[in-house]
Every structure is written in C-alpha cells, then in structure tokens.
Amino acid sequence: MNKLAKMLLPVVAVCVLASGPLSAQGDLSLQKKAQNKLMAERAARADAMRKIAERIRGLHITSETLVKDFVTESDQIQTAMTAFLSGMQEVGKPKHMEDGTCEVVMEVPLETVIVNLKEWHDRYYKGDKYKATDFEKMTITNEIKIIREVGQGAQKEEDETIPCEPDGRFDASKIPAKAMAFWKAHVTGQGRLMAERAARVEGMRRLAERIKGVMLTSETNVQDFVAESDQINVNMETFLQGSRQTGIRYHDDELIVEVDMEVTLRTVYASLKSWSDVHYKGDKIKASHFDELITTAKDTVIKETGMGVPPQRYLRDVSAEMSQSMSLASKMPDWAGMTKRAMGNAAVDASTENAAQAKLMAYRAAELDARRKLSEEINGLVIGSSTTVQDFVAQKDEIQTDMMAFQAGAHVVEGSQKLMEDGTAQVTVEVDLRPLWDKIVVYQQKFNLTIK
Numbered sequence: 001m002n003k004l005a006k007m008l009l010p011v012v013a014v015c016v017l018a019s020g021p022l023s024a025q026g027d028l029s030l031q032k033k034a035q036n037k038l039m040a041e042r043a044a045r046a047d048a049m050r051k052i053a054e055r056i057r058g059l060h061i062t063s064e065t066l067v068k069d070f071v072t073e074s075d076q077i078q079t080a081m082t083a084f085l086s087g088m089q090e091v092g093k094p095k096h097m098e099d100g101t102c103e104v105v106m107e108v109p110l111e112t113v114i115v116n117l118k119e120w121h122d123r124y125y126k127g128d129k130y131k132a133t134d135f136e137k138m139t140i141t142n143e144i145k146i147i148r149e150v151g152q153g154a155q156k157e158e159d160e161t162i163p164c165e166p167d168g169r170f171d172a173s174k175i176p177a178k179a180m181a182f183w184k185a186h187v188t189g190q191g192r193l194m195a196e197r198a199a200r201v202e203g204m205r206r207l208a209e210r211i212k213g214v215m216l217t218s219e220t221n222v223q224d225f226v227a228e229s230d231q232i233n234v235n236m237e238t239f240l241q242g243s244r245q246t247g248i249r250y251h252d253d254e255l256i257v258e259v260d261m262e263v264t265l266r267t268v269y270a271s272l273k274s275w276s277d278v279h280y281k282g283d284k285i286k287a288s289h290f291d292e293l294i295t296t297a298k299d300t301v302i303k304e305t306g307m308g309v310p311p312q313r314y315l316r317d318v319s320a321e322m323s324q325s326m327s328l329a330s331k332m333p334d335w336a337g338m339t340k341r342a343m344g345n346a347a348v349d350a351s352t353e354n355a356a357q358a359k360l361m362a363y364r365a366a367e368l369d370a371r372r373k374l375s376e377e378i379n380g381l382v383i384g385s386s387t388t389v390q391d392f393v394a395q396k397d398e399i400q401t402d403m404m405a406f407q408a409g410a411h412v413v414e415g416s417q418k419l420m421e422d423g424t425a426q427v428t429v430e431v432d433l434r435p436l437w438d439k440i441v442v443y444q445q446k447f448n449l450t451i452k
Contacts, residue, residue: 060141080123106148207262211240265301370427
C-alpha cells in the first residue's frame, strides 16, 4: 500500500463510519459512542467560544470605551469580529470525563486581539471617535495578557439536520418549529443569519486545515504546494469559499447553529492540477502525478462542521442581571485594587434523564447565581460617605449601559466548578475592580456628578 493510500485511510474511515452500512452490533455501539463524544466536544467548543467572546467584548480600548462599543460602529467590523471568534482554536486536546461531559480550553493573546482590531479600524472604520493609536494602549488599559476560558459540553439529543439543496441553498422554512420559536424569542432575524454565516466560515476554516494537511508526495503536502505561488494561494481561498454546505442544524435550547461542509478529494486534486498548469513553476510535482492522485482519490469526501452564535448586539434579551456599579472620591478606595469574587449555587435537576446534561445546566445556573451575587456586592461598594456604586450608576443611562458591559467581563474561576455531595453545583466568578474605579473617575469628570 503506498503512502498516499495510508494517509487517506482515516478520511475514508470517517466517511464510512458516518454513512456506510454497519456489519455488527458492536460497530453500532462504537459509532454511537464516537458520535456522543463529538456532540459533547461541539457543545464545549461553543461554550468556550461564547465565554471568550464575552471577555473580548469587555476589554477596554480607552478608559471610556470598550471593544463592544467599537464593534457596533459597523456591520463590517461586527462580521469581522464574528469570523475572528469562529476561527479561534482550542488549546491542547478536548478532555472527556467519565460522566460523558467534555472540556475544551481556548485562549487568545491580547496582542492578537489588538492586531485584529487595528486591522479592522484601518479597513472598515469611517468615524473619528477611535484612533489607531488607541488600540496600541490596550496593553496598559488591560492588565491581562492571555484571555483563557474553559468550555464545557455534554451529549444531548441530536438536533434535526435540515439538508441543503444540491447547489448548497438552504430553505429556512424547514427549520423545526421548536428551534425556530426558540431563536425568534431570543435573537433577531439578522442575528440568526449572522450566526449561520459564522458557522459556515468556521466550517470552511476546518476544511482548509484538513485539506492543507493532505500529502501530495511523501515529502510535500497541499500547504507546501500552495505556498509555492501567491496566485495558487489566492485560488485556494476562493475554492474553499465555494465548498458545498450539505446540512444545517439549529439547536432548540441554545443559540448555536451548526453547518456541515464538504468537498471531494478528487475535486481538490483536479483544482490543484489546473492551477499548477498555469501558475506552478517548481519541479516537485508533475502534472502526471496529479492525474494519478485524481484516480486514486475516487469519491473520497472530506467533511467538517462549523458552529456559530449570533452577535450580542442582535440578542433580544441581553441579560439585565449583569448590571450596575461605579464610584469616585477624592482618593482611591481600598477595594479599587482588589479582585472581587462571588460563589453561586444551584441544584442539579434529578428529573433530567441525561445526568451529564443536568450537571452542566446546574453549573450554568450556579454561574448566573454567582454573577447576581457579584452584582449585588459591587452595587453596595461605597465611593463616598453615603454614596454607593448603585447610587452613582443610577444617575446616567450611559453609565448603566457601561456597567452591564463591565460586569459581563467577570469570568469563572478556573477549577471552581464543583459538584457537592448534597447534589448541588457550586461555581465562583471574579472580576478585577480597578477598571471599575477608572470608569467612575472618568464619568464623574465627564458629567460633573456629585459624590456625597
């Protein structure tokens, strides 16, 4: 068996596992187990992506502005941000627990975020509120260097896949009634479409990773070949954009949409051969070799699934629980240099048949409880002899809005999620209070607010 055939065996095996006939009950059991792990990974990846997105949107550009403010300046910037979030990759391998849950770690350096923000500013921004130099100061306005989150997921019932037309068109009227009702209640139509687009972008990215790793010779893979010519690289990007979407799944209990993308290996080889005839100047791969690869590939299909979530600005029910806090005084209070923590609790629903799913739902409920408690504690912080953060925030709608963004930046303390012996879940969240103090100083001066 030649090396190319050996390398293609995993791709063929995946295709057979997904769609071919099963010869024994044991095979069926293995397939089900693999599918369950995959669904848990998808859910964990989406959860991590959601948490990372919240953290990034809560980053300060200046003492008065947040990333979320800049992103809402333009639909083009919003789309670029969504694509950036969808393209984030996990760190290490997914961690599968004995109870069927899965953990995925995602992280992104602050410098990477800054580079992308500057690029979007130069390419899309038309106003004068944000200067290019503002982004360079983000390493000062934000002490964190690496944004890291752990996403969790569990196997759930497979959402119904709506097959696409042969040309890739998708009929939204076929979305199951339960899923459509859930999405309509929580997000606008444009937000739903942008989530679908983000899933498609991630699917294409994953296809690209798979394709570029395919070996053309014993020493050269597709990525090496594409790098030989700028024009071939451009053609590859265009080719991936034309990859076919075969199915779409809308979750009916979370704002997550999945898009299945696929391309045949034979089509990849044929395209590479046509580009090689025009643009390739090297001698590592001959045209006759591409002909051999096309014959060997037969009808092998490469499949990937991308996931997307709607941008925050299109949500109908932006959480009001993450609200309020601000303050000032003649001198910085002791709490301004502290990190505030709050612990939340929630009961595991024993009536839920899926124990792993019940545990994760309890963790999320405990996180919301912790965020509510954190909000109450922050609101009660004293910034003067008789003025609390809550009093200060209530003076201006603009400050109230900014406070919600500040508290959305609170994150779950890694390792704090625990399942107690009495059947309750426990989660701790924390937030750095120094940015809060800086905001209070700015708003006090901006609006000439009185602190008693």
